[in-house]
Each structure stands twice: as C-alpha cells, then as structure tokens.
Amino acid sequence: MNLEKLLYDSYGFTEFRPGQKEVIEQVLAGRDVLALLPTGMGKSMCYQLPGKVLPGAVVIVSPLLSLMQDQVAQLKKMGEKSVVAINSFMKPDERERVWKTLEQYRFIFIAPEMLVQPYVLGKLKGIGISLLVADEAHCISQWGFDFRPDYLRISEVLPSLGNPQTLALTATATDKVTDEIQRYLKLRQPFIYAHPMDRPNISYDIRKFENEKEKIEQLLRMVKNYGGPGIIYAGTRKRSQELASRLLDHGIQAAFYHGGMEQQDRIFVQQQFHNKELEWVCATNAFGMGVHIPDIRQVIHFQLPSSIEGYVQEVGRAGRDGKPSLATLLYVDGDERLIESLVLDDLPERHEVELIYAAGAEAKQLVEQGLVRETAYRILIYWRERISMEGTLNQMELLKKEKLRQASTIRQLVHEKGCLRQFISASFDQETPVIPPNCCGFHGIDHELFKAHRPEPKRDSAPSWQERLKAILPI
Amino acid sequence: MRFDEVVLAIMKAVDGQRTISSPYHLIKGKKSGQTIQDIGYFNLHPFFGVLPKLEKSDYLAAVARLQSTGMLEPEAEQVRLTARGFEVPLPTTPLNGWKYRGNERRFFARLSLIVQTMSCFIQGQNRFDPVVSDEAIQNWVKTYLHRIHFRDSVVQHEFRMQLESMLERADAASWQKDIIIERLSGFNIGGLTWDQIANRGKIFPIDAQLAAVEVLHASLAVLEEHQPPLLISLLEGVIQQSALTESAKRTQSLFERGFSLQQIAELRQLKTSTIEDHFVELAMNDPAFLYTLFMDATVYEMIHKTSEELKTMRLRDIKQQLPEASYFQIRLALAMRGAGK
Numbered sequence: 001m002n003l004e005k006l007l008y009d010s011y012g013f014t015e016f017r018p019g020q021k022e023v024i025e026q027v028l029a030g031r032d033v034l035a036l037l038p039t040g041m042g043k044s045m046c047y048q049l050p051g052k053v054l055p056g057a058v059v060i061v062s063p064l065l066s067l068m069q070d071q072v073a074q075l076k077k078m079g080e081k082s083v084v085a086i087n088s089f090m091k092p093d094e095r096e097r098v099w100k101t102l103e104q105y106r107f108i109f110i111a112p113e114m115l116v117q118p119y120v121l122g123k124l125k126g127i128g129i130s131l132l133v134a135d136e137a138h139c140i141s142q143w144g145f146d147f148r149p150d151y152l153r154i155s156e157v158l159p160s161l162g163n164p165q166t167l168a169l170t171a172t173a174t175d176k177v178t179d180e181i182q183r184y185l186k187l188r189q190p191f192i193y194a195h196p197m198d199r200p201n202i203s204y205d206i207r208k209f210e211n212e213k214e215k216i217e218q219l220l221r222m223v224k225n226y227g228g229p230g231i232i233y234a235g236t237r238k239r240s241q242e243l244a245s246r247l248l249d250h251g252i253q254a255a256f257y258h259g260g261m262e263q264q265d266r267i268f269v270q271q272q273f274h275n276k277e278l279e280w281v282c283a284t285n286a287f288g289m290g291v292h293i294p295d296i297r298q299v300i301h302f303q304l305p306s307s308i309e310g311y312v313q314e315v316g317r318a319g320r321d322g323k324p325s326l327a328t329l330l331y332v333d334g335d336e337r338l339i340e341s342l343v344l345d346d347l348p349e350r351h352e353v354e355l356i357y358a359a360g361a362e363a364k365q366l367v368e369q370g371l372v373r374e375t376a377y378r379i380l381i382y383w384r385e386r387i388s389m390e391g392t393l394n395q396m397e398l399l400k401k402e403k404l405r406q407a408s409t410i411r412q413l414v415h416e417k418g419c420l421r422q423f424i425s426a427s428f429d430q431e432t433p434v435i436p437p438n439c440c441g442f443h444g445i446d447h448e449l450f451k452a453h454r455p456e457p458k459r460d461s462a463p464s465w466q467e468r469l470k471a472i473l474p475i
Numbered sequence: 476m477r478f479d480e481v482v483l484a485i486m487k488a489v490d491g492q493r494t495i496s497s498p499y500h501l502i503k504g505k506k507s508g509q510t511i512q513d514i515g516y517f518n519l520h521p522f523f524g525v526l527p528k529l530e531k532s533d534y535l536a537a538v539a540r541l542q543s544t545g546m547l548e549p550e551a552e553q554v555r556l557t558a559r560g561f562e563v564p565l566p567t568t569p570l571n572g573w574k575y576r577g578n579e580r581r582f583f584a585r586l587s588l589i590v591q592t593m594s595c596f597i598q599g600q601n602r603f604d605p606v607v608s609d610e611a612i613q614n615w616v617k618t619y620l621h622r623i624h625f626r627d628s629v630v631q632h633e634f635r636m637q638l639e640s641m642l643e644r645a646d647a648a649s650w651q652k653d654i655i656i657e658r659l660s661g662f663n664i665g666g667l668t669w670d671q672i673a674n675r676g677k678i679f680p681i682d683a684q685l686a687a688v689e690v691l692h693a694s695l696a697v698l699e700e701h702q703p704p705l706l707i708s709l710l711e712g713v714i715q716q717s718a719l720t721e722s723a724k725r726t727q728s729l730f731e732r733g734f735s736l737q738q739i740a741e742l743r744q745l746k747t748s749t750i751e752d753h754f755v756e757l758a759m760n761d762p763a764f765l766y767t768l769f770m771d772a773t774v775y776e777m778i779h780k781t782s783e784e785l786k787t788m789r790l791r792d793i794k795q796q797l798p799e800a801s802y803f804q805i806r807l808a809l810a811m812r813g814a815g816k
C-alpha cells in the first residue's frame with residue numbers, strides 16, 4: 001500500500017511527520033504498537049490513517065474530557081465526519097441516539113469509565129472493533145503524575161471486545177512507565193517506537209532570585225525584551241490574573257486563562273492568541289490542550305511545575321515550528337514548598353481510606369457529603385475491590401514517597417549545576433543528547449536571538465459596534 | 476441598567492417583606508414556589524433569571540455597596556431600604572426575564588456560530604475552530620446555513636443588514652450594543668472576555684454581562700415585532716409558548732381535564748403544597764383564572780382589601796386579620812393581583 005498516497009488522498013498532506021509512518025506501517029501489519037511521540041508531533045494520525053483502511057471501527061480511550069473534545073474537534077476540522085465522543089456528561093437522549101447509530105462511526109472516542117460498563121461493551125462488541133487506542137497511555141501508571149485508575153481496567157475488558165489489536169500512545173514515559181504500559185495493556189510482542197524526546201530548538205534556562213519582587217521584575221524584562229507569542233505558567237488562578245494585569249499595565253497584549261473562567265471566555269482567549277491579537281497568556285496548567293500554535297517563542301514558568309513530566313509537557317508547547325524558542329523557569333528560594341503541599345493535596349488521606357472501606361456500597365455518598373474528594377474516591381474504589389485496607393494504606397504511603405520523589409526531581413532540576421538538557425533526558429532514561437547551540441543556561445544562550453520586534457502599539461480607540469460588525473462581516 | 480440598579484429595583488418592590496437573599500434567587504432564576512410566586516406578587520417579571528450564573532459573592536458585594544452608600548439599612552435580615560434608597564431614580568429596562576427564561580443565550584450561541592462561519596467563508600477560510608462547542612447548536616446552525624444558502628454573497632450581505640437593523644432598533648444604549656458585538660468573533664477577530672470588556676469600559680464584569688442580556692432581550696423584542704426573514708428563524712424554540720414551568724404545565728393539563736387539586740396530587744404523587752404552588756403559578760399567568768373554584772368572591776375581595784389596608788403582601792399579617800381564609804387562598808388571591816396588572 002502506498003501510504004503517502006493514502007495520506008494525501010485522505011487529508012491532503014504530502015508527507016509524514018517523524019515517526020508517523022513507522023508506527024502506521026506496523027499498525028497496518030497487525031502488530032500491537034507502543035509509540036512514544038512528543039506532543040504536537042501528530043500522534044492522532046497514527047490511528048486516523050489506519051482507520052481509513054481497517055475493516056472495523058477504531059476505539060480511542062481518552063482520559064480527559066477536554067482532551068477528547070479537542071481531538072474530536074481536530075478530526076472534524078480535517079473533514080472527518082464519522083466521529084463520535086462518548087462520555088458520562090452526555091444527555092440521555094444524546095447517548096440513546098449514539099447507541100442506535102453506533103455502527104456508522106469510524107472513530108469512537110470514549111472515556112475509560114464508560115468503556116468498562118457491560119452495556120457499553122456489548123454495544124461495542126456488536127459493531128466490530130479493529131483497533132483499540134489507549135491515548136495518553138502513561139495514565140496507566142499508578143506512579144505517574146496523572147494516574148487514572150480506570151485505565152488499569154482497559155486490559156480487563158479486552159477479552160470481551162475480542163482482544164483487538166492495541167495501539168498505546170504517550171508523549172512522556174520513563175522506562176519504568178513503558179514497562180507498566182506493556183504489562184497492564186497486555187501488549188503482545190509490541191513494536192515500540194520511541195521518538196527522541198529532546199527538542200534541540202528549545203533553550204532551557206533557570207533564573208534564581210532573592211525575592212518575589214525581583215522575580216516579577218525579571219518576568220517583565222523577559223516579556224518586554226524578548227518576544228512572544230508566549231505562555232506564562234503562573235501556578236494559581238489568582239496569580240494568572242495578577243500577572244496578566246501587570247503586563248497590561250506595561251502595554252503588553254496579555255490575558256489570563258484558567259479553569260475557573262466560563263467556557264466561552266476560555267475559547268475567546270484561545271482565539272485571540274491564535275490570531276496574534278494577544279502576545280502573552282498568563283495561565284494555570286489548564287492552558288495548553290486545544291492550543292495548536294506552532295510558533296510559540298517563549299514559555300516562562302513563574303511557579304515550579306509539580307513534576308518533570310509536567311514541565312516537559314508545558315515547555316514542549318514552544319517552538320513546534322522548529323525555530324529557536326526559549327523556556328525560562330523563574331525561581332525564588334522556597335518555591336518548592338508550595339509544590340510539595342500541592343502534590344500531596346491530591347493524594348487520598350488516611351481518614352478517606354478508612355471511610356471508603358467502611359462505607360460499602362454507599363461510598364459515592366461520601367463524595368456528595370464532602371467527606372471524601374472525588375479524585376481520592378476514584379483511586380480508592382479501585383483499590384478497595386482488589387486489596388485490603390492495610391494494603392491500600394501501604395500503597396498510599398508508597399505513592400506519597402513517589403510524588404515527593406518527583407517533586408524532588410524538580411528541585412534537583414532547579415539546583416542542577418550542569419546541562420539542563422542532559423538532566424531532563426536522563427530523568428526520562430533517554431540517551432545523552434547532542435548539545436545544540438544555545439542549549440541551556442549552563443552552555444550559554446544568546447538572548448539576542450529572541451529580541452522582540454514589536455511594532456509600536458496602535459493606540460486607536462475601540463471600534464463602535466457598527467465598525468466591528470463590518471470588520472467581522474466585510475460584505 | 477447596572478447590576479446594583481437591578482438589585483435596588485427588586486428591593487424597592489419587596490421592601491420589608493422579603494429577606495436580603497430573595498433578590499439573589501430571583502436574579503439567578505431559582506424555580507422554587509416562593510420565588511415564582513413573588514414575581515407575580517411584586518411584578519418582578521423583568522428580572523427573573525437574567526443572570527443564572529450569578530455568584531453569591533458578586534451579589535453580596537452589590538449589597539455591601541448599597542449599604543455603604545446609604546441606600547440599604549445595614550445588617551438587617553429583611554430588605555429595608557432607606558428613604559434615600561427609595562428616592563434614587565431607576566432607568567427603564569428592556570429586560571424581560573420571565574418571558575425569555577434564559578433562552579436568549581441559545582439565540583446568541585446560534586448567532587455567534589452563524590456569524591463566525593459567514594465571516595470565515597467570506598474571507599475564504601473554510602476550516603476553523605467553532606466558537607460554540609455545543610453539538611446541538613452546531614447541528615442546528617449547519618441545517619440553518621444550508622437552508623438559507625449562506626455562501627451566496629447576497630444572502631451574506633442581507634444577513635448583516637438585518638442584524639444591523641435589529642440592533643439599531645433595539646431599545647438599548649450604544650455602549651451596550653458595543654458589548655454584544657464584542658462577544659462575537661470572526662476570521663482573525665477573537666471575541667472579548669468579560670474581563671477585557673470590563674477593563675476597557677472601566678465597569679464591573681457583572682455590569683457588562685447584564686448589558687449583554689439587556690441588548691439581547693431588546694433585540695428579541697425587535698425580531699418579534701419586525702420579523703426580518705433571515706433572523707426570525709433564530710427564534711425557533713427560543714421564545715416559550717407558555718410562561719409556565721414544565722411541572723405546572725402538567726398540573727394545568729390535568730386540571731383542565733377535570734381533576735381536583737387533591738386528585739392531581741395523588742395522580743402525580745406530589746405533595747398537596749406543590750400542586751398548590753402550581754395553581755398559584757397558573758393564577759399569576761392568567762388574569763382570567765377561575766379563582767372562584769377555590770374561594771368565594773367575598774373572601775377574594777377581603778384578602779385584597781386587607782392587603783391594601785395593611786400595605787403588606789405578607790401572608791402571616793393578612794391571615795391574622797382574616798383567620799377564615801387559608802394560606803393557599805391568600806396566595807392565590809395575591810397572585811391574581813399581579814396577573815391583573
């Protein structure tokens with residue numbers, strides 16, 4: 001089969017991005033595949049194209065609602081019509097309609113908690129599945145920074161789907177996590193494709209300051225002297241708002257973005273960033289998904305990320321176009337204390353474990369009563385079905401140690417005396433990368449490269465509604 | 476109207492008779508018997524449900540401002556305006572919350588996606604990220620665009636002209652119209668967030684949101700009156716045929732088939748008091764409601780007379796004067812007064 005022709009006929013692209021072809025060939029040859037591809041490298045093409053030729057449907061298990069919606073939107077934008085997303089937020093009549101017409105769909109996105117329901121399994125089995133895709137497969141790792149217990153159940157349902165061929169996709173995985181993915185998804189002698197994680201066009205820098213005031217001043221310098229488009233990860237919602245208003249005071253086109261905003265406002269910020277009406281977005285880690293902008297020149301961390309995986313993911317949004325991009329982490333002594341408390345906040349606490357084990361079938365009510373948090377509930381319900389309370393408490397202890405270890409990796413990164421690129425690669429068990437020009441703070445960065453070429457801001461007053469309407473509909 | 480003025484307008488109506496939190500529930504559009512019956516008693520139809528996502532903290536901030544400017548007595552459980560609060564003149568408003576029931580949002584979502592689609596197609600961009608993610612809206616818009624032949628430049632031009640004329644005619648200030656158009660997006664033009672709009676106009680975000688609702692209500696009234704051919708179908712399912720809640724509608728149809736209040740309660744397995752709420756709602760919306768099925772005309776007259784003499788809408792005060800009337804009868808009679816106006 002001529003894959004290039006298929007790619008062109010299906011989506012109008014003339015060539016594959018690195019890794020895509022290798023993965024697609026193996027998928028079409030019928031093998032289980034584990035693909036490690038950095039975000040923004042067109043992971044979804046690895047199942048999209050096979051979906052065009054395989055006889056049955058492609059089922060994509062996706063851990064996050066927002067991610068799922070984004071992928072569906074992207075597929076539709078590429079002209080793919082037979083796409084559907086099944087999640088627990090659908091209205092009953094909507095879901096009913098989907099069940100009735102399920103066999104019409106080629107790409108079925110589904111949340112893991114839906115996939116394990118017997119009724120859903122029956123429906124899926126009825127239509128014939130050619131390929132099961134576990135997207136963000138690292139969520140299967142209970143040690144990972146976004147563990148989703150429901151992911152562990154995927155392997156339990158594979159037999160009732162007739163053991164379809166499986167494709168596991170992830171952007172970030174250490175050797176340990178890669179092993180776990182293979183084991184838990186029961187991959188059969190999989191073909192493993194690991195794209196080098198290193199992004200040679202990104203320069204890594206870490207700046208340390210005595211106090212908060214200096215940190216903000218440095219931020220303002222970076223924003224004024226070196227250009228955007230750029231993202232500032234602010235840590236908290238409140239911080240993202242404060243930083244955006246500081247930037248606006250200095251005449252920089254900036255806005256904030258966080259999960260507490262209404263959805264329409266979040267879409268507007270994405271639109272403006274996309275259109276270059278905005279140069280900077282000050283955000284929590286809620287920003288990123290659904291942002292498909294190749295020329296982000298700077299990512300600045302105003303707060304420490306809570307894991308090295310999170311850091312790599314956020315930094316990786318810069319420079320998708322391959323051009324030089326700058327990633328700067330601003331640090332003040334003591335920043336890691338906030339991170340440690342944030343990291344541990346997510347973990348189930350002892351009293352939650354005890355309540356869940358004592359509650360029997362009514363455990364869900366504990367969440368409604370506010371006694372157990374939703375995240376803790378999900379994790380604990382999984383373990384309660386499998387091991388004793390003592391076992392779970394041990395498990396939580398181990399998890400806590402692991403989380404602290406991850407947080408300490410970030411601390412090590414901050415205090416690393418050598419090459420940052422090498423440090424990052426090593427923490428993902430990758431081979432030592434070649435040192436590119438402008439590698440990192442240790443090897444030296446020529447900041448002249450990133451000098452802002454900002455046109456004088458136009459200070460015209462806001463248009464009247466008639467003028468704006470005419471600009472939107474120029475006809 | 477600014478948000479504080481909306482709160483003040485409601486407070487003027489319920490002064491001394493309702494708690495401080497009752498305007499909050501009304502503005503949010505809480506569908507409780509109490510809130511719905513208050514709309515009729517106090518003629519608060521314009522404000523029902525105009526800001527369904529209103530945060531308690533934003534409301535309390537407005538209350539604090541009214542107190543600190545000496546319009547509202549501090550620290551009272553009940554709403555008690557000062558003389559000053561009563562004297563402040565309030566602007567008229569195109570708000571019509573009871574009629575539109577928040578459906579103006581569906582209208583605007585359709586409009587946003589239609590405008591974005593046309594904007595992109597006019598400028599040769601056939602692929603874009605839709606500004607509205609709701610699939611039901613997307614499907615509706617797809618069918619609509621197809622039906623009106625939206626790629627035809629004559630249609631596109633006509634659409635803009637009708638939109639412009641709708642806004643010209645809408646009974647709202649031009650700064651408010653600016654806001655609603657800033658919430659639209661198109662090719663290479665992003666919509667503005669509430670915070671951005673508020674910053675630019677030096678107003679509170681909540682005032683910007685309220686201004687948008689006012690323009691929408693005013694626009695819907697224009698569409699209903701002038702029926703511009705391209706825009707009129709955007710009202711499909713937006714304007715409710717009946718002002719009743721779903722549950723009251725079911726009670727109404729049973730009542731029309733001859734069932735008594737008691738029987739309806741049994742049939743629907745609901746409390747008698749709930750069914751009574753429904754009747755109060757029916758009475759409120761129907762000036763010709765046959766109240767004589769529930770009380771003598773003399774009792775009805777007495778209730779109104781007592782309410783006027785005592786200058787109160789409080790059930791307990793009226794009941795004290797008229798022990799022979801039931802609470803239900805008093806509520807029904809008072810609701811009729813609102814409907815008669």
Ligand SMILES: [Zn+2]
Nearest residue numbers: 419439440443
């Ligand atoms: Zn280096």
